[in-house]
Amino acid sequence: MLATFLQALVSGLAIGGIYALIALGFSITFTTTKTLNFAQGEFIGVGAFLGVTVLYVLSSGSFSGHGLPQAASAGVNFPVAVIAVGAVMGVLGILLFITAVQPFAGKPGMSWIMSTIGFGTILQSFGLAIWGPAPVSVPSPFGDDVMRFGGVGVRPQEILVLVVAIVLMVGLDILMRRTRLGKAMRAVAHSPSVAALMGINVTAIMLGAFALSSLLAGVGGLLVAPISSASLFLGLGIALKAFSGAILGGLDNPRGCIFGGFMLGLLEAGVALWQAQWREIVIFLLIILVLAIFPNGLFGSRSLDKV
Numbered sequence: 204m205l206a207t208f209l210q211a212l213v214s215g216l217a218i219g220g221i222y223a224l225i226a227l228g229f230s231i232t233f234t235t236t237k238t239l240n241f242a243q244g245e246f247i248g249v250g251a252f253l254g255v256t257v258l259y260v261l262s263s264g265s266f267s268g269h270g271l272p273q274a275a276s277a278g279v280n281f282p283v284a285v286i287a288v289g290a291v292m293g294v295l296g297i298l299l300f301i302t303a304v305q306p307f308a309g310k311p312g313m314s315w316i317m318s319t320i321g322f323g324t325i326l327q328s329f330g331l332a333i334w335g336p337a338p339v340s341v342p343s344p345f346g347d348d349v350m351r352f353g354g355v356g357v358r359p360q361e362i363l364v365l366v367v368a369i370v371l372m373v374g375l376d377i378l379m380r381r382t383r384l385g386k387a388m389r390a391v392a393h394s395p396s397v398a399a400l401m402g403i404n405v406t407a408i409m410l411g412a413f414a415l416s417s418l419l420a421g422v423g424g425l426l427v428a429p430i431s432s433a434s435l436f437l438g439l440g441i442a443l444k445a446f447s448g449a450i451l452g453g454l455d456n457p458r459g460c461i462f463g464g465f466m467l468g469l470l471e472a473g474v475a476l477w478q479a480q481w482r483e484i485v486i487f488l489l490i491i492l493v494l495a496i497f498p499n500g501l502f503g504s505r506s507l508d509k510v
Contacts, residue, residue: 206354211472217361217430219468220368224423225445226452226460227372228416233454234392235412238304238315242323243420243445246295247438249326250288250421251428252334255341257284270340270432273347281344285367288425289418295326296417297410304413305406330435338434347429360429367426371419372461379457388412392455444471447490453503462502 225243232240240246255271261283262275276284303318345359379385390398391408399405424438431437444467452463467486474485493501 207476209355210357211476212469213355213357213361213365215469215472216465217364217468218427218471219465220365221423221427221441221464222445222448222468223461223464224368224371224419225442226449226464227375227457228419229446229449230454230457230460231388231412232416233449234457235388236300236304236308236409239319239446240296240299240413240416240420241316241319242299242303242326243416244438244440244442245323245327245330245435246292246417246420247424247427247441248433248435249295249330250292250424251341251433251437252330252339252435253291253421254284254288254425254428255334255339255433257287258341271342273342276342276344276429285422285425288421292421293414293418295421296413296415299417300410300413305409327435334435336435338432338437339428340432341425341428343429358430360426364426364430367422371422375415376457384411444486447486449500451490451493451500453500455504456500456502459500459502463500 225247228243229239232238258271258275258280261280262271299319299322303322304315307314307318343358343360343363345363347358347360349356349358351357377385379388387398387403388408388411390401390403391405395405398408420438420442423441424433427437427441445464448463448465448467449460450463451466452459452461454460470486470489471482474482497503
């Protein structure tokens with residue numbers, strides 16, 4: 204029983220790390236632009252397949268059955284794929300802001316909701332035209348054999364996901380709190396007009412926020428692909444739960460979003476020990492309950508009605 208619990212704990216932390224990364228992306232765009240990227244799910248799926256493409260090229264175009272061979276992720280291949288995916292998705296995030304968000308900035312209504320959804324649909328359609336709808340298995344850079352620790356079975360990719368997620372989140376926390384760029388982003392989040400008077404390039408900060416958010420989504424998609432296979436439809440459920448985690452923790456509080464993401468991951472794994480089919484029911488009942496008591500999330504401080 205203890206071994207089963209510990210195994211669920213590791214799995215919950217791993218998927219919670221992905222939720223936390225994506226939730227952090229939602230928080231970054233919301234605090235700086237007061238908008239959200241509702242194409243995050245498509246960015247996750249496309250990021251996973253961009254990673255598959257990079258690994259395919261680096262492994263000299265080898266393919267095995269319905270997936271890549273183990274050698275495709277060996278050596279520096281996987282880190283190179285992560286960097287490439289982050290760069291491409293960052294550029295796509297900038298394109299998203301310029302085409303689907305900036306034209307509606309300062310205007311009444313929420314046209315940016317439909318425009319970001321439309322951008323995501325277009326992106327997914329391009330992906331389907333290029334890669335097709337079939338999922339592709341992706342090997343972990345550390346192999347797919349289950350590691351045993353005192354009876355607890357852990358997949359190497361789960362450890363990698365957790366470690367990379369923590370490193371990225373700690374790095375972003377330091378960036379936001381201890382660098383001039385981070386202080387500029389926080390100033391824009393507090394008041395764009397005042398930040399502009401202080402000489403801060405508000406548009407550049409907003410572009411950076413969308414690039415960073417999209418980068419996190421793409422890298423998250425590649426990291427989770429060895430666990431659940433790469434699919435262009437992979438991201439919808441992940442993005443929905445990540446957004447739920449952000450709402451749960453407080454959309455305007457980056458650390459709260461991280462907490463909410465990990466909390467949902469652990470809850471999901473815990474409920475799966477009891478009845479897997481109850482996972483979504485329990486998760487969203489909890490979210491409804493928390494929001495009924497804390498309308499701005501557990502750590503939120505501003506009203507979401509201002510979106």
